[in-house]
Amino acid sequence: MNTESHRSRGRPLTFDQDEVLDAAMLVFWTRGYDAASLDDLTQAMGINRPSLYAQFGNKRGLFLAAIDRYTETISAPQAVPLATVQDIAKAVSLYYGEIIKCVAAEGRPPGCLIASVATELAARDGEIRSKVSNLLGAAEDFIETRLVAAGYGGTTLTAKVMAEMIVAVGQSLASRARLGATPAQLTALAEGFTQQIFADRPPEPLS
Known part of the structure; x- marks a missing residue:
């Protein structure tokens, strides 16, 4: 406290x-x-x-300060599956599930403070733009590392691009929730994307 x-x-x-x-x-x-x-x-x-x-x-x-508090109490817990679940496809699916719980939860404002409010301000405030960019970049870098370790990273769709897509869909879920999309609709979108991007997934390396 x-x-x-x-x-x-x-x-x-x-x-x-x-x-x-x-x-x-x-x-x-x-x-x-x-x-x-x-x-x-x-x-x-x-x-x-x-x-x-x-x-x-x-x-x-x-x-x-509110952005930092949001990152600590809301965004960071959403990313826990990415760090704790070995199967990367399952980790991404659970990650989206945590996002949906947050952005479409009853008793809480719809959407995401960063996706909805901070991103809007970023266009006219360099410090906020840098803060948002760093937050998204850190998420992309971590997911890219997981993807590479899992054997992804071809010439057609690199691990970096895949990571950027995964984060972008997470942002889209928040934006759609702000516009009134239901948890069921958001889940269908997230599951459809996850199934598509990992359709030809290589096996996880032995650890």
Whole structure:
């Protein structure tokens, strides 16, 4: 638990940073960056503007912190199958399943904070563009490594291109969920792609 203390009008104000970031993350995720007002954010976070400015600098700084929090609590758990399941085709299928659980879950905003909101801002903010690019690049590099180890990497469809396609479909699932696609529809899309890309899959190497 990360607890921060600040002063407001001479009195100490204490809050849990993880909790306020979770609240801010949901506001940005639901409303988008531009539509999320400081009043919306401070009300959801349960803090005042001076505390927000003292801890995060400004709204943009808060959003960058919210992206990091999203990556830590939402994106990273989705990728666990990619690191723990030996069969790469099964790992990708389970990876998509985790994405679908997140982007189309009841009681949670549809879509993905990074795919829906951060990507939109990336067009006009170099730091956010770099952050998003690094996140996607890291996912692609890890999947490419798994694919190469599993024997993929031909001249027609390289492991690098396959990895980029796998990540791109994950982003597409989030975008479609934002537009109202159901979990069943997203699952059908993910399963169809996975079956197609691994149709002629080589055997996993012995370990």
